Amino acid sequence: MTRTLAVRIEVLTILLFACVPLFLHLPYRVNIFLSWEGAYRMSQGQLPFRDFGLPLGGMYWVIPAVFFKIFGPAMITLVKAQVLINILAGLSFRSILRSLAVDRGIRFVSVLLFCVSYSFFNFWPWYNHSVIVYELVSLAFLFRYFRTDDTGDGGRYRLGWLAGAAFFTCCSFLTKQDGGGLAFMVACWVLLVDGFLQRKWLPLLVYAASFFILLALIVLPFASHGFGYWFNHGQPPHSSRVSLFDILDELFSASAWIKFYFFLLTVLIVARWRSRAALQVDRAQVLLVALTLGILGEAAVLQVTSYTPPDNNIFFHSFAFACVFSLVAPLLSIRPERPLMVLLLSLGVLFWWSGAWWNYTQRIVAKFLPQKTIGTVSPTGENVVNKDTYRINLDTTKEIPMDQWVECGLPAFRKITMPAPTAAGIHRLLDMDLIRSYRQGRQPGDPPGDLRVLNMCELTPLAAEIPFRLERNSQLPLWYHLGVGMFNRQADTFETRIRQHYYDLVLFEYVPTLNNFYPFRVRDSLRLNYSQVDSFPAPRRGVETQGIIEVFVKPRG
Secondary structure, eight states: OOHHHHHHHHHHHHHHHHHGGGGSOEEOOTTTHHHHHHHHHHHTTOOBTTTBBOSSOGGGGHHHHHHHHHHOSOHHHHHHHHHHHHHHHHHHHHHHHHHTTOOHHHHHHHHHHHHHHTGGGOOSOOHHHHHHHHHHHHHHHHHHHHHHHHHOTTGGGGHHHHHHHHHHHHHHHTTOHHHHHHHHHHHHHHHHHHHHHHTOOHHHHHHHHHHHHHHHHHHGGGGGGTHHHHSOSSOTTSOOOOOHHHHHHHHHHSOHHHHHHHHHHHHHHHHHOOSHHHHHHTHHHHHHHHHHHHHHHHHHHHHHHTOSSTTTTTTHHHHHHHHHHHHHHHHHTOOTTSHHHHHHHHHHHHHHTTHHHHHHHHHHHHTTSOOOOOSSBOTTSOBOOSTTTSSOOOOOOOOOOGGGEEEOOOGGGTTEEEEHHHHHHHHHHHTSHHHHHHHTTOOTTOOOBSOOEEEESSOTTHHHHTTBOOOOOTTSBSOOOBTTTBOHHHHHHHHHHHHTTOOSEEEEEEOTTSTTSSOHHHHHHHHHHSEEEEEEEOSOOSGGGOOEEEEEEOOOO
16 A cells, blocks of 8 residues: 555545544434534634533534534534544544554554444534544644654654644643543653653643643633633542443453453563564554553543543554554564555454444345344244344333434524434424514524523523523533532522522423432422423434423413
8 A cells, every 4th residue: 555545535434434424414412412512612703611610621513603604504414523523633642653653554444443343423513532532633743743753753843843833732632531530641641651761851841731721821811700710620629430340340350342452452461572672663653542541540540530431432443453563564574554454454354343333224125135023923923032032122211213203494403313203392492472472573693682591401402593692600600510510509509590480481390210410309390480382302313311391481471
């Protein structure tokens, strides 16, 4: 595989996998309300901590907010923003491997694995993914510095790559604390290993100093707006998710892939290097191993501190694959850049991660293969027991099948499907006398009016559809999960306003199986002080977390 061809195929692979969501009609994503409202607020000129509170950092919404300004505040705009985020992730991962002089064949297959196993799953912006993307960009800058250090290019300005790495590490930290903090530790670990090899400690000092200086410059303007109260580093009223026991328990009781890679790398390290002199000669490989070990350690921690979704740490597979094959190839005299070997490895990766693409192809394959028997009784009257029927489901909760999901026909929800009863409920809401009279005479683009709405549900794009003015108050949360995104102080404020009939309309999502995902105590206050006029299913999948959106208006008189 020639160098030019390798570059083109790698970049094309990244672009193709990133752009797939643009051609699909997507179901409403659970919890995506947070991505939409944060991006919408920032696109309207609001800033985190000054205009709304949250236990995260504002960098999560920067790219989606820019896309809202360009393409408008629709749900599909979030998907477009995620396309760019996935492209940045793939290009950064490729840049890291290129800076480490990973063989072209191994690099291409590793990029393919990264796209299939990590980027392809992420159709929507989400903080547990964005924090890693910023980390990848920072690592791309860091290893670009190592590349200029090896070649002598860049002159005195090459330390700027370290400052760039520090800046994007700040972006990672100001997206989510655990991932950003681990990103800083991984970078410091790599610089520490390189310092040991080269007997040069200035790069580590420059990176660390740049990180803390930049972080201070970004945070200090928000210090007077309750940044310390909101930004969760384990202080009350927050509860810390960092538990050494939980990390060790998860590592030793599960984490099979992480432990396997640790074991395999240990064996390969012993087989490859026997002296410090050998390490110094093989600097790029040593840094690749150091990075991979750091990423594996990060993945072991993230699966505890960021436990949902359960696959948010699987980026470690791509680093481990690149590292293992880079170490194995010389030992087995394999030439990974040969087209046949690249094809073999690529097919192996696609087979390994077939779950990522099988859902999109199984309906086509099913047309050519015998269909399995549906139901518990065969045409001959015999009882049918197979992997789909051996258990009897006694759950009376009925989930609305995906084939009954529809588009609601509103611009903010374009190309996004939801349960038909949810769409009907939205139209009933818009047809209420209160909303209809408020919207009469309004033209597209008119600023929001004075309708007071408390929207404690997942349908945050209604702020653009009705539209109503979002409150701006550093003490009001963007996220209503009690104990995570808001606390008793904020719940007291809402309950006081509800008792005073401050809001004209309140939308509350009741999810009885989730621990105060929307505060139960606020719902109790609503039921006591407001009149419920409607309810309809929330756009959620999974019978375990079904929710109901309840519509409340203040009593007349």
